[in-house]
Amino acid sequence: MTELPDDEDHAPLLVDPVAARIVRAAQVCDGDTVLASFETPRDRMPVADYFNDQYTARPKSYDPTCGCGSCATMADHEGPFVNLGDDNPWEVCDPWPAVDLVLVVPARQLA
Template sequence: MSCVEFFSVIVTKYPEDEDHAPVLEDQAHARLARAQDVCDGDLILAAFDAASHEADYFNDQYPASGFEFSRSCPCGVCIHLADHPGPVVVLADWGGVCDPHPADALILIIPTEERQLRPPSPERSPVNEPLR
């Protein structure tokens, strides 16, 4: 018997406007995961605001490529979680700018095994090219 965890969050439709890159994967495969459970290659779509429990979609989705969190990281982003009382994970690094999240934070992902890795298109930035 498996354990089921329920999350009290609001998952809205991915924004389709000029501020958000189009999602090139099947959004029907989107799943909630705790940041500590995100795997390399999972496509990250959104994090959730702790107060409102609403999805905060990133302007462009990106594949996770996590590494260890350092409270003394000089990136300028990690400092915001340096005093976080619990564990923190870093889901990606964009050339010296980290993406840290509390380990128990909810993240909306498309898991690696569900992704239909496609060749890069002109709309995708080099940061978001599929992992090979």
């Protein structure tokens, strides 16, 4: 796993990164802290792409017609999809292909 970038564009982590786990998007649970997505280049290990701000996942049903502007972006991707919620810094849905890798700190680790 790559290290968190240490620059002014990335907020400091509010959780202990030692507790972070890589899961499929479909495995993200309510209350998990979402830290990064992963690029999956061929012929090498995935590289963590940390978000500028971590956020708490609030998964809900994926609806490509919701009108948020984000769900429609999945039209060019192969499904199925999951929506990690809209309680995030962008205030729109956060749809992911269900098989994509996500770096999270599980909610049970935060308790």
